[in-house]
Amino acid sequence: MADWAPIVIGLVLFVIFSPGVLFQLPGKGKVVEFCNLQTSGVSVFVHSLFFFGFMVIFLIAIQVHIGSG
Template sequence: MHDWAAPIIAAALFAFLSPGMVFQMPGKNRPFEFMSMKTNVASIFVHTVIYGLLLILLLVVLNIHLYV
C-alpha cells in the first residue's frame, strides 16, 4: 500500500499558502490582505515558514496517513 497523505497535504497547503492567492501576510498596504494577487519578499518568507511548520505538524507530529 502507498501512503498518499504527504503529497495530498503538501499540495493542498502549497495551493492555499501561495502568497497573494487566498491571503497575503504581510500585505503591501495592510498587515493582512485577501485576494491581492501580488507578493513581496517578506510575504514569501512568512508563507514559507508557515508552510513548513504546518507540514511538519501534520506529517511528523500528528503522523497522518491516508491509504488509498
C-alpha cells in the first residue's frame, strides 16, 4: 500500500510557496508582494524554510497519510 501524502502535500506546498507566484516574502519594494513573478536569493531562502517547516508539520507532527487501495 503506497502512501501518497508526501507527494500530494509536497506538490501543493511547492505551488503555494514558490516565490513570486502567489506571494513573495520579502518583496523587492515592500515586505510582502503578491503575484509579481520576480524573486531574489533571500526570498528563495525564506520560502524554502516555510516549505520545509510545513512539510515537517504535515508529515511528522500531524502524520497525514493518503493511502491507495
